[in-house]
Amino acid sequence: MNDLPDGIHDMGGMGGMGPVEPEPDEPVFHEPWEGRVYALRRLLVPWGLGGNWGSFRFAQERVPAVDYLRFSYYERWFTALVDVLRANGVVSETELTRGVADPEAPVPARRERPPRAPLGFGLLDFDVPARFRVGDTVRGRTVPPPGHSRLPRYTQGKCGRVVRDNGVYALQDTDRRGQQLGDFPQHVYTVRFTSRELWGARGAERDTVYVELWEDYLERA
Amino acid sequence: MAGSEHKGVGRRKFIKETAAGAAGMAGGAGAAGAAESAQERHEHDHDHQVVPDDIALRVRALESILVEKEMIDPAALDAVVDAYENRIGPRNGAQVVARAWTDPEYKARLLADGTAAIGEFGFLGAQGEHMVVVENTPEVHNLVVCTLCSCYPWPTLGLPPVWYKSAPYRARAVIEPRAVLREFGVELPDDVEVRVWDSTAEIRYLVLPEQPAGTEGLSEEALAELVSRDSMIGVARVAAPPESAA
Numbered sequence: 001m002n003d004l005p006d007g008i009h010d011m012g013g014m015g016g017m018g019p020v021e022p023e024p025d026e027p028v029f030h031e032p033w034e035g036r037v038y039a040l041r042r043l044l045v046p047w048g049l050g051g052n053w054g055s056f057r058f059a060q061e062r063v064p065a066v067d068y069l070r071f072s073y074y075e076r077w078f079t080a081l082v083d084v085l086r087a088n089g090v091v092s093e094t095e096l097t098r099g100v101a102d103p104e105a106p107v108p109a110r111r112e113r114p115p116r117a118p119l120g121f122g123l124l125d126f127d128v129p130a131r132f133r134v135g136d137t138v139r140g141r142t143v144p145p146p147g148h149s150r151l152p153r154y155t156q157g158k159c160g161r162v163v164r165d166n167g168v169y170a171l172q173d174t175d176r177r178g179q180q181l182g183d184f185p186q187h188v189y190t191v192r193f194t195s196r197e198l199w200g201a202r203g204a205e206r207d208t209v210y211v212e213l214w215e216d217y218l219e220r221a
Numbered sequence: 222m223a224g225s226e227h228k229g230v231g232r233r234k235f236i237k238e239t240a241a242g243a244a245g246m247a248g249g250a251g252a253a254g255a256a257e258s259a260q261e262r263h264e265h266d267h268d269h270q271v272v273p274d275d276i277a278l279r280v281r282a283l284e285s286i287l288v289e290k291e292m293i294d295p296a297a298l299d300a301v302v303d304a305y306e307n308r309i310g311p312r313n314g315a316q317v318v319a320r321a322w323t324d325p326e327y328k329a330r331l332l333a334d335g336t337a338a339i340g341e342f343g344f345l346g347a348q349g350e351h352m353v354v355v356e357n358t359p360e361v362h363n364l365v366v367c368t369l370c371s372c373y374p375w376p377t378l379g380l381p382p383v384w385y386k387s388a389p390y391r392a393r394a395v396i397e398p399r400a401v402l403r404e405f406g407v408e409l410p411d412d413v414e415v416r417v418w419d420s421t422a423e424i425r426y427l428v429l430p431e432q433p434a435g436t437e438g439l440s441e442e443a444l445a446e447l448v449s450r451d452s453m454i455g456v457a458r459v460a461a462p463p464e465s466a467a
Contacts, residue, residue, distance in 0.1 A: 011392040012366075012369075012394075012396070015392070018388075020389045021384055021387070022451075023382065028379065028380055029306065031277065036280050037280055040284060040293065042347070069388060073383065091287075098282075099281070099282035099285060100285070101290050107292065121423065166422070166424060190424070202396065206414040207398065212420070212422035
């Protein structure tokens with residue numbers, strides 16, 4: 001099972017992916033089922049089943065690498081959605097195969113927030129001290145723990161400068177089973193990395209990459 | 222609750238009905254058998270490795286199960302799809318850009334506090350809660366990506382195009398943005414700084430493109446018509462209208 005943060009989804013800087021292929025006059029949804037998958041996921045938020053971005057993203061990240069690359073975007077969403085619903089006991093494989101609800105299966109209680117993450121998503125009005133200030137040089141931590149993380153591999157061990165403190169947000173990381181760890185409210189910083197620091201000779205002299213990073217992902221450099 | 226309505230329906234009746242349901246959904250004789258073998262196949266798979274063959278059928282199955290459990294209202298699903306197909310899209314962002322081009326005070330507010338200024342249009346909500354607007358100038362070109370997944374400002378740009386969510390764009394935008402831009406037809410001189418914004422946390426970015434020369438006299442509405450989705454992601458410039466309408 002993929003449970004490491006730097007899996008196939010962590011794509012920044014990878015080679016071999018080929019050209020970007022824009023589609024002229026692309027529709028919002030290519031097939032009606034894509035729209036249904038998107039809408040189902042949105043409407044399951046009040047049930048505490050879709051609102052946890054960490055768990056939902058991790059469910060996508062656990063799709064094996066070969067499938068991750070082969071699946072269309074909404075195939076991945078559907079796979080992840082079913083994964084989350086099955087893990088929470090909302091639907092069974094038998095129900096999915098037969099296409100009908102099992103009347104004996106209990107319906108989950110509606111809850112606005114997933115367990116262990118009552119702060120959810122979004123800017124928090126919390127007075128948490130900031131470890132770093134604008135202008136500080138910081139380094140992306142190496143080897144993040146198993147589970148979902150928002151620390152891209154290409155920033156790990158690289159130095160950048162804090163250019164903005166975005167305020168306090170709940171950490172969205174999960175454990176290796178996809179359960180959100182808790183809230184751990186902390187500052188999220190926008191860190192400016194030079195292209196040369198990230199990519200060496202392949203970088204461009206003037207270019208920069210700006211990444212938003214939770215405080216736990218950073219150390220003083 | 223769905224559970225109480227179905228009280229008294231036994232397990233055996235459920236299985237009998239569900240077999241009929243699956244047959245009806247697949248629309249033909251032999252479909253029940255196909256469903257059985259599909260189930261068998263899935264049982265042999267491990268968790269998280271279910272290849273979504275017949276995906277339209279499986280999505281329909283999931284929808285009807287959740288409707289039956291009274292967790293989802295099908296009309297609400299229709300409304301979400303309709304909103305993103307018909308109302309929430311890049312025309313919203315284009316209005317923001319056109320206002321910034323015509324109203325310097327609005328532009329100053331937009332660059333100082335994107336969320337508040339975009340909120341003046343009401344274009345906030347899911348994935349647009351915390352907006353930062355970055356301005357393209359002759360010296361700086363901004364480009365937005367989400368290398369880890371598909372983060373994108375839904376209220377101003379709608380849902381992202383396939384290429385934005387694709388492996389090539391996510392992999393390459395941070396390491397060779399100039400090559401990616403070239404493929405989109407944007408050639409940048411070496412003395413322009415390319416700033417790539419990787420949307421890894423909860424900020425969402427909108428690029429304020431440069432106003433094309435010769436369009437200064439156009440109305441806000443006419444300018445909004447010129448602003449493309451791609452220019453607000455940062456992979457295109459805004460082209461002047463074909464005939465000098467100014």
